[in-house]
Amino acid sequence: MSILMQLTLASILMTICLVVHVAVLSGSVQLLRRNRHRLETMASAYRNVWLIGVSLFAVVIATTIGVWLWAICVIGVGALGTFEDALYFALATYTTLGYGDILLTPAFRIFGAFASVAGLLAFGLSTAFLVGIFTRLLPRELTAP
Numbered sequence: 001m002s003i004l005m006q007l008t009l010a011s012i013l014m015t016i017c018l019v020v021h022v023a024v025l026s027g028s029v030q031l032l033r034r035n036r037h038r039l040e041t042m043a044s045a046y047r048n049v050w051l052i053g054v055s056l057f058a059v060v061i062a063t064t065i066g067v068w069l070w071a072i073c074v075i076g077v078g079a080l081g082t083f084e085d086a087l088y089f090a091l092a093t094y095t096t097l098g099y100g101d102i103l104l105t106p107a108f109r110i111f112g113a114f115a116s117v118a119g120l121l122a123f124g125l126s127t128a129f130l131v132g133i134f135t136r137l138l139p140r141e142l143t144a145p
Contacts, residue, residue: 001077001107010114013073014121017066021122024065025129028058048137055133059126066122067094070115079108094119 001009032039032054039047070090071083080086080102089102093115104112 001111003110006108006111006114009073009077010111013069014114014118017069017118018121018125020065020069021062021125024062025058025125028054051133051137055130059130062126063094063119063122066118067091070094070118074104074108074112077108077111079104079112090115094122096120096123 032051039050042050067087067090070093071087074080074086074090075083080089085102089104089112091097092099092102093112096116096119098116
């Protein structure tokens with residue numbers, strides 16, 4: 001696969017992953033907003049568990065979708081032979097862990113490296129999202145009587 005094709009496909013896939021990531025995180029905020037009245041009637045500890053649980057679940061779902069999309073595309077372009085290898089490669093690369101025990105051939109290296117860029121950006125979004133949730137949640141809890 002040419003460098004231009006790798007750059008193009010990887011950029012499109014990275015954009016799709018990040019849009020999905022933002023959509024899932026935004027959806028969790030909408031879920032929390034729709035249930036605001038229920039949350040206000042809950043005891044503080046239960047409310048915190050619910051808020052943190054929904055937020056973390058959204059991050060896990062968004063990350064899982066991103067990894068699966070990369071794995072499907074790695075198989076789709078013919079970079080790896082089995083779905084298990086593609087899923088393992090995508091997971092290790094998207095999380096920027098990069099064990100290096102499964103490598104793509106030079107014809108797909110740039111394409112594969114973009115998975116780590118997508119994961120890095122997604123984890124940055126997730127971190128900002130969780131910090132925002134905790135920033136709004138903790139001051140209220142620490143100052144409550």
